[in-house]
Amino acid sequence: NAGVTQTPKFQVLKTGQSMTLQCAQDMNHEYMSWYRQDPGMGLRLIHYSVGAGITDQGEVPNGYNVSRSTTEDFPLRLLSAAPSQTSVYFCASSYWGGSNYGYTFGSGTRLTVV
Amino acid sequence: GDSVTQMEGPVTLSEEAFLTINCTYTATGYPSLFWYVQYPGEGLQLLLKATKADDKGSNKGFEATYRKETTSFHLEKGSVQVSDSAVYFCALRGNAGNNRKLIWGLGTSLAVNP
Numbered sequence: 001n002a003g004v005t006q007t008p009k010f011q012v013l014k015t016g017q018s019m020t021l022q023c024a025q026d027m028n029h030e031y032m033s034w035y036r037q038d039p040g041m042g043l044r045l046i047h048y049s050v051g052a053g054i055t056d057q058g059e060v061p062n063g064y065n066v067s068r069s070t071t072e073d074f075p076l077r078l079l080s081a082a083p084s085q086t087s088v089y090f091c092a093s094s095y096w097g098g099s100n101y102g103y104t105f106g107s108g109t110r111l112t113v114v
Numbered sequence: 115g116d117s118v119t120q121m122e123g124p125v126t127l128s129e130e131a132f133l134t135i136n137c138t139y140t141a142t143g144y145p146s147l148f149w150y151v152q153y154p155g156e157g158l159q160l161l162l163k164a165t166k167a168d169d170k171g172s173n174k175g176f177e178a179t180y181r182k183e184t185t186s187f188h189l190e191k192g193s194v195q196v197s198d199s200a201v202y203f204c205a206l207r208g209n210a211g212n213n214r215k216l217i218w219g220l221g222t223s224l225a226v227n228p
């Protein structure tokens with residue numbers, strides 16, 4: 001099925017550990033992005049990309065790295081996990097060429113840092 | 115910059131009640147407007163959209179009309195069901211440069227009681 005696939009669905013990390021959240025889409029979307037969702041905070045943009053080899057920071061980029069080597073994949077790396085990074089993470093993708101396209105979201109990764 | 119303001123929740127209704135969730139926006143140019151729904155434990159799904167003034171988006175009994183004169187895109191449903199319990203997000207997307215990223219409201223939680 002076409003869509004955005006995120007793995008893993010759940011993860012528990014110890015403070016200081018690193019990990020990569022995976023995101024893949026098969027819709028040939030130029031735009032991909034990572035959000036975190038915390039209670040009462042809505043969706044906050046971490047990083048985004050408008051094409052392979054192009055990435056940029058969102059509102060809350062500190063502690064996270066991204067790369068975009070292919071159109072399909074946009075992994076999010078946590079460099080040294082902190083309890084403040086406990087959150088639900090969503091990957092979303094879209095066509096970039098016009099305003100009338102919505103985003104397609106993955107099902108999320110629930111991350112707990114202890 | 116562009117922004118979206120939606121009514122705070124939580125909203126609690128009885129089954130078959132009428133629903134309105136208010137959304138207003140500030141934007142330059144002529145953005146597209148969206149409503150997304152997030153059911154418990156899931157990612158966000160596009161519920162409906164409108165791409166120009168006076169357009170009405172509709173889906174699953176929900177409707178919203180793009181009102182440029184009042185810069186609003188209120189979500190309505192005539193008779194809610196328990197299965198409509200979810201968080202609803204209003205968003206806008208511009209059509210130039212970085213304005214093509216979706217700008218999100220904070221979300222409104224809806225609980226429908228039987």
